[in-house]
Amino acid sequence: MQSADIVIIGGAIMGSSLAWFLKHERQFKGRVIVIERDLNFTRASTTLSAASIRQQFSTRENIALSQFGLQFIKSLRERFGGEADVGFDEGGYCILAQNEGLPVLEKNIKLQREMGADIILMDPSTLKKRYPWMNTDDLAGAGVGLSGEGWFDAHMLLDLFRKGAKHAGAEYLNDDVVGIKTQNDHVTAVTLASGEEIACASLVNAAGAWSGSVSRLAGITLPVEPRKRTVFVIHCRTPVPDMPLLVDTSGVWVRPEGDYFISGASPKHGQSDPRPDHSDFEPEYEQFENIVWPSLYERIPAFEAIKMNSAWAGHYEMCLLDHNAIIGPHPDITNFHFMTGFSGHGLQHAPGVAETLSRFLVDGSWGPLDPSLFGYERIRDNKPVFELNVI
Numbered sequence: 001m002q003s004a005d006i007v008i009i010g011g012a013i014m015g016s017s018l019a020w021f022l023k024h025e026r027q028f029k030g031r032v033i034v035i036e037r038d039l040n041f042t043r044a045s046t047t048l049s050a051a052s053i054r055q056q057f058s059t060r061e062n063i064a065l066s067q068f069g070l071q072f073i074k075s076l077r078e079r080f081g082g083e084a085d086v087g088f089d090e091g092g093y094c095i096l097a098q099n100e101g102l103p104v105l106e107k108n109i110k111l112q113r114e115m116g117a118d119i120i121l122m123d124p125s126t127l128k129k130r131y132p133w134m135n136t137d138d139l140a141g142a143g144v145g146l147s148g149e150g151w152f153d154a155h156m157l158l159d160l161f162r163k164g165a166k167h168a169g170a171e172y173l174n175d176d177v178v179g180i181k182t183q184n185d186h187v188t189a190v191t192l193a194s195g196e197e198i199a200c201a202s203l204v205n206a207a208g209a210w211s212g213s214v215s216r217l218a219g220i221t222l223p224v225e226p227r228k229r230t231v232f233v234i235h236c237r238t239p240v241p242d243m244p245l246l247v248d249t250s251g252v253w254v255r256p257e258g259d260y261f262i263s264g265a266s267p268k269h270g271q272s273d274p275r276p277d278h279s280d281f282e283p284e285y286e287q288f289e290n291i292v293w294p295s296l297y298e299r300i301p302a303f304e305a306i307k308m309n310s311a312w313a314g315h316y317e318m319c320l321l322d323h324n325a326i327i328g329p330h331p332d333i334t335n336f337h338f339m340t341g342f343s344g345h346g347l348q349h350a351p352g353v354a355e356t357l358s359r360f361l362v363d364g365s366w367g368p369l370d371p372s373l374f375g376y377e378r379i380r381d382n383k384p385v386f387e388l389n390v391i
């Protein structure tokens with residue numbers, strides 16, 4: 001039987017960033033094996049995401065993780081050398097609010113600014129001057145990111161981490177984890193679909209939308225389930241200059257992507273958000289006609305004559321308790337670690353989470369990005385830490 005010091009289940013952005021931080025940044029001498037069943041990442045949220053980064057969160061820890069992610073993206077050449085680049089476009093976010101949403105927006109912006117984020121509260125008339133193409137009639141204000149927010153290429157970031165991790169000595173195994181062996185509240189090994197077993201001193205669950213099922217293999221209940229999100233690729237003949245990633249009061253978001261725009265919708269509070277089958281990646285085309293297009297047209301009249309060119313769907317790894325991540329060890333099975341539940345904002349948080357979890361795995365302390373608030377204990381004790389800005 002092979003054995004490893006650390007086995008990571010899932011080799012997309014979480015698993016690969018952790019492997020890179022362990023082997024490259026921490027210079028961890030032990031054996032790190034990443035087990036990934038699909039090295040093309042065709043169904044990974046990482047490669048199906050909208051790949052955007054913002055500082056406009058309501059939870060202090062999430063803002064700090066985004067700030068780390070931002071600095072990381074800006075320092076890729078120093079970290080990876082040569083021409084390392086993920087095409088970061090600092091186009092900003094603009095989160096709109098009507099009267100009833102204004103107090104929460106104001107509270108969030110106060111916290112973001114306290115933490116040094118370059119976000120301002122903009123009143124509707126200033127908003128109209130900045131974005132003349134926007135219908136601001138029903139708005140009370142907006143959170144506008146003047147810098148430090150935008151979008152990038154998720155494939156490129158994953159590639160940098162994966163190649164860098166391999167180069168630094170992490171091993172990748174193309175297989176499916178189908179069993180987890182435990183003894184006296186301790187993970188001892190994982191079983192693979194090929195029949196092989198790998199003994200491990202520590203295990204990390206970085207299996208994204210599948211991490212609930214992976215946890216069950218060790219007898220652990222984890223309220224992380226897939227939730228389908230469709231992204232529509234849109235063409236608009238009329239120019240809409242300087243568009244940020246706009247989050248409408250309807251829950252619909254839109255941002256530029258080259259000569260096109262991409263857009264999608266988050267269910268508003270109280271709307272149904274059914275659990276899809278793990279194999280269901282069919283775009284919800286009717287969402288475009290019923291929700292996305294009417295909301296976009298209402299907010300941006302130039303979008304009257306848009307054409308939907310294509311669409312894709314991915315799965316959020318939704319933490320049903322509070323839409324926040326679960327990071328760190330299980331309180332009883334202490335060598336089983338979570339790195340999951342990011343509920344739609346994990347790509348931008350991967351570098352920060354990998355930095356802090358790699359420290360914890362190597363020397364048992366979290367360092368400055370302490371994510372203890374996101375520990376499994378809150379799941380066990382049913383004490384949610386709600387993130388209000390889930391898009």
Ligand SMILES: Cc1cc2nc3c(=O)[nH]c(=O)nc-3n(C[C@H](O)[C@H](O)[C@H](O)COP(=O)(O)OP(=O)(O)OC[C@H]3O[C@@H](n4cnc5c(N)ncnc54)[C@H](O)[C@@H]3O)c2cc1C
Pocket residue numbers: 009010011012013014015035036037038041043044045046047048049050051052053175176177178206207208209210211214229230231313314315316317339340342343344345346347348349
């Ligand atoms: C439509 C959409 C838009 C998004 N937009 C953004 C955004 O703008 N900004 C942002 O920050 N985040 C965004 N996200 C969220 C972000 O993509 C995820 O939080 C992040 O990619 C999660 O990374 P992961 O590595 O944990 O999971 P994944 O990328 O899903 O990877 C999990 C991997 O685990 C593997 N795996 C699972 N089970 C097993 C097993 N048993 N054995 C072996 N391998 C296994 C899978 O094959 C997969 O490759 C979006 C997500 C979606 C779906």
